[in-house]
Amino acid sequence: MNNTPVKHAAAPSVAALELHDLHKRFGRVRAVNGIDLTVEPGEIVAFLGPNGAGKTTTIDMMLGLSTPTAGDVTVFGFKPVDAVARGLVAAVMQTGGLLKDLTVGETVKLTSTLFVDTRPVDEVLQRAGILDIADRRVGKCSGGQQQRLRFAMALLSDPALLVLDEPTTGMDVEGRRDFWSAIREDTQRGRTVMFATHYLEEADAYADRIVLIRQGEVVADGTASEIKELSSGRTVRATLPGADPARLLTLPGVDGVEIRGDTILIRASESDSVARYLLTETNARDLEITARNLEEAFIALTSSDAPEAATKPAQHAESIRSAR
Amino acid sequence: MSAQPVVMPDLNRRVPPLGGFNVTFVRLEIRRLLRNRRTMIFTLIMPVAFYFLFGYSSRGDTVGSANAATYIMVNLATYGAMVATMAGAAMVSVERAQGWSRQLRLTPLRPAAYMATKIVTAMTLGGMSVAIQFIVGAATGRHLGLDKWILCGLAAWLCAFVFAAMGLFLGYLLPSENAMQVMGPILAVLALLGGLFVPLSVWGHTFREIARLTPAYGVGEIARAPLHAEHFDWAAVPNILIWGALFSLGAALLFRRDTKRV
Numbered sequence: 001m002n003n004t005p006v007k008h009a010a011a012p013s014v015a016a017l018e019l020h021d022l023h024k025r026f027g028r029v030r031a032v033n034g035i036d037l038t039v040e041p042g043e044i045v046a047f048l049g050p051n052g053a054g055k056t057t058t059i060d061m062m063l064g065l066s067t068p069t070a071g072d073v074t075v076f077g078f079k080p081v082d083a084v085a086r087g088l089v090a091a092v093m094q095t096g097g098l099l100k101d102l103t104v105g106e107t108v109k110l111t112s113t114l115f116v117d118t119r120p121v122d123e124v125l126q127r128a129g130i131l132d133i134a135d136r137r138v139g140k141c142s143g144g145q146q147q148r149l150r151f152a153m154a155l156l157s158d159p160a161l162l163v164l165d166e167p168t169t170g171m172d173v174e175g176r177r178d179f180w181s182a183i184r185e186d187t188q189r190g191r192t193v194m195f196a197t198h199y200l201e202e203a204d205a206y207a208d209r210i211v212l213i214r215q216g217e218v219v220a221d222g223t224a225s226e227i228k229e230l231s232s233g234r235t236v237r238a239t240l241p242g243a244d245p246a247r248l249l250t251l252p253g254v255d256g257v258e259i260r261g262d263t264i265l266i267r268a269s270e271s272d273s274v275a276r277y278l279l280t281e282t283n284a285r286d287l288e289i290t291a292r293n294l295e296e297a298f299i300a301l302t303s304s305d306a307p308e309a310a311t312k313p314a315q316h317a318e319s320i321r322s323a324r
Numbered sequence: 325m326s327a328q329p330v331v332m333p334d335l336n337r338r339v340p341p342l343g344g345f346n347v348t349f350v351r352l353e354i355r356r357l358l359r360n361r362r363t364m365i366f367t368l369i370m371p372v373a374f375y376f377l378f379g380y381s382s383r384g385d386t387v388g389s390a391n392a393a394t395y396i397m398v399n400l401a402t403y404g405a406m407v408a409t410m411a412g413a414a415m416v417s418v419e420r421a422q423g424w425s426r427q428l429r430l431t432p433l434r435p436a437a438y439m440a441t442k443i444v445t446a447m448t449l450g451g452m453s454v455a456i457q458f459i460v461g462a463a464t465g466r467h468l469g470l471d472k473w474i475l476c477g478l479a480a481w482l483c484a485f486v487f488a489a490m491g492l493f494l495g496y497l498l499p500s501e502n503a504m505q506v507m508g509p510i511l512a513v514l515a516l517l518g519g520l521f522v523p524l525s526v527w528g529h530t531f532r533e534i535a536r537l538t539p540a541y542g543v544g545e546i547a548r549a550p551l552h553a554e555h556f557d558w559a560a561v562p563n564i565l566i567w568g569a570l571f572s573l574g575a576a577l578l579f580r581r582d583t584k585r586v
Binding site for chain 1: 332333334335337338339340344346348349352356359360419422423424425426427428429430431432433434584
């Protein structure tokens, strides 16, 4: 490897990725509405958000595929286009097309001619798990194999930042696991990874940090457990025949009540007082209190009727970042 | 994770010269073109087949002061160069439709270097088409002085740049996986109007005057000039200059729009 990583004793001086007050408007649609984000070298960041939240638009700007309406993006201190030209950033995009008339191996070889320094073609094919189908025409490859091919191409320049837009789409369970173990290996050697996904388990399992966006703004930013805490509140579940939902809703700190036959599910920020009420004032039994999982946190934070998390995004993001 | 030492990657990396334009890439592109059976048939085989069908059989006749078979050979070499350069340049259209040009934006290849690669690839294929036609002609008894072989060949090849530009222009205009299916018939009509299939003298005055303004006319007239210089129509020179400039300008404008939008 030509590029021997330099170890710094102190914190690195340049961020892997820096988005500053980033905006992108398409006509009257504000796809990205003021995103500030700093990713340090070596971090694995999941970019999470519902469809249309602005994930792909933001990623396009990180890669120089589109120009911000306002604000700026730097990748290791470079403009995105220059970072791409140096092979510092590579990406696996959903939209990147492949030529059907080339073989898998030829596609990687052709791409490798465009960089100054590259890893060997066979090595990246091996890493992406497609060395055995190097002679297969791209048009005959499955969606998962094509996705691995895009991954192999992204590995060619040994990028310092790897950006992945829904990287495991079309891969089976085993393929997904292999993919992530390959990614993990590299991050241990200092590669920064930013991935957009709608698989929450994936974000939970593989990211050091999760950035949640909604309507083009960051609504939460922290570790998976911090995000779970953010959408504070727990679910109290109990068996209570003939429960009166209207009465339960008047309890302090209750956000929602759901009745399923004899079972009641109460979402509440003050779960203790709800439990106390149920156990002392009613005939409720089999009482359980559970914390929300990441998926519930995700829905709570990104749904259109999301509470203060949506109205005070900056404060949330800041408080969590400073807690780290 | 915060316990891990931070490994700072080496940021001193080189940028490829010429925006990523390189010979290996061009060679792979040409191989790709040649592997396409349809491209092979239409650019390299069909013009030669036409020569055997319509040219070789009229080797006893003359057109003006030139041997008819030689005249037809030069016309068909011009036609082959037209189809080949256009097919090469029109790959832009297919690659945009398949999203490949977007994928290439994730590499150091600058858009202008991509366009240059397409032009060089297209012109190389055009040169191959002319060379094959001339080799077959020489092998089947066409006689020309060495200077005329070279002049005719160079003229047919270089003037076909007009069609490389037209291919790029249409390639950026119509992103389609089947661009050549649209362009093939257009080229056949242009070749007919340009007098590459039959001399324009077989037609009436009005039709001839219109045909003289079409882009293939200039290319053919210049390519044939070494055969019978006394008949040369000087209108051919502004013809290729104006068409060449128009298509290049159109391609450049669409290219810029495309680069901004991707």
